[in-house]
Amino acid sequence: MAENSEKRRHVRIGCDMPLSFSLSILEYRNLKHVEACGNIVDRSGAGMGFFTDFQLEPGHILRLKDENDSFIAAKVKWVSETDGKYRAGVFIYK
Numbered sequence: 001m002a003e004n005s006e007k008r009r010h011v012r013i014g015c016d017m018p019l020s021f022s023l024s025i026l027e028y029r030n031l032k033h034v035e036a037c038g039n040i041v042d043r044s045g046a047g048m049g050f051f052t053d054f055q056l057e058p059g060h061i062l063r064l065k066d067e068n069d070s071f072i073a074a075k076v077k078w079v080s081e082t083d084g085k086y087r088a089g090v091f092i093y094k
Contacts, residue, residue: 010044019050020065021074038088047074047091055079056088064092 019038024031038052056062060076074090081087 010046012042012044012049014042015040019052021052021062022065023056023060023062025060041087047077047089049087049089051085051087053085055081055086062090064090 017040019040020035021038022033022035024033026032034054036052036054038050038054040048040050042049056076056079058076058078062074062076063071064074066072073093075093076088077091078089079086
């Protein structure tokens with residue numbers, strides 16, 4: 001019987017830091033620019049997981065603000081909702 005262990009390409013490292021991000025959403029033929037914030041809970045060599053009040057969807061492209069006030073592009077891979085908050089996992093483009 002095989003052991004049921006979680007297999008990941010990159011090791012996750014827990015962290016607790018604020019996150020600012022922005023994205024553009026097409027809403028009824030209008031492009032809407034959104035700025036939102038969240039809290040990073042873990043990072044890996046390829047991405048990060050964070051909580052936010054803003055409802056993201058897989059496929060959204062985000063501009064993440066880093067500690068140097070520059071921006072990093074990331075793609076939302078998955079989202080789950082818990083108690084009115086959204087946890088998202090993103091792939092960071094390098």
